[in-house]
């Protein structure tokens with residue numbers, strides 16, 4: 183649903199990719215979302231002393247439809263898991279997730295039936311921040327590392343270093359437009375009997 187769906191594959195300048203990554207990283211909007219004690223540290227990070235607005239993300243949005251970053255701050259109960267998934271699905275694409283603290287990352291010391299043992303069982307996680315609770319400096323470090331990851335992101339899939347085109351096709355299912363039969367050729371393909 184993001185810009186990726188609009189750009190034709192194979193013809194994109196790297197500098198455009200860098201510009202898009204830079205602008206995305208500098209304008210993350212987090213969803214207002216806290217589950218347990220870690221949320222207090224997350225709130226401190228947004229307050230005046232640590233000042234998240236330095237990174238273009240002081241606006242914690244009240245609606246998931248206006249947010250593209252979810253900071254899962256606190257343990258995730260089984261009851262809360264479907265709610266988190268629902269909120270994640272409602273967020274705008276492209277979107278990112280930070281698991282803040284040991285509870286969100288792995289369940290932490292709550293190794294029991296009531297707590298999901300890591301929010302990555304429910305939604306994909308881009309960055310894990312360790313600690314119980316992580317201090318605001320640690321959360322900011324995770325956010326800055328996420329910025330680097332976003333800046334390095336590719337708009338279209340490309341072969342990795344030393345990857346052959348054959349392996350690339352196998353991994354991504356990519357079809358070279360040159361190899362793809364034209365509409366005219368397709369009408370003359372032999373028909374497979376039903």
Ligand code: SF4
Nearest residue numbers: 219220283285314315
């Ligand atoms: S990691 Fe520690 S501070 Fe964070 S939710 Fe778990 S128990 Fe609370």
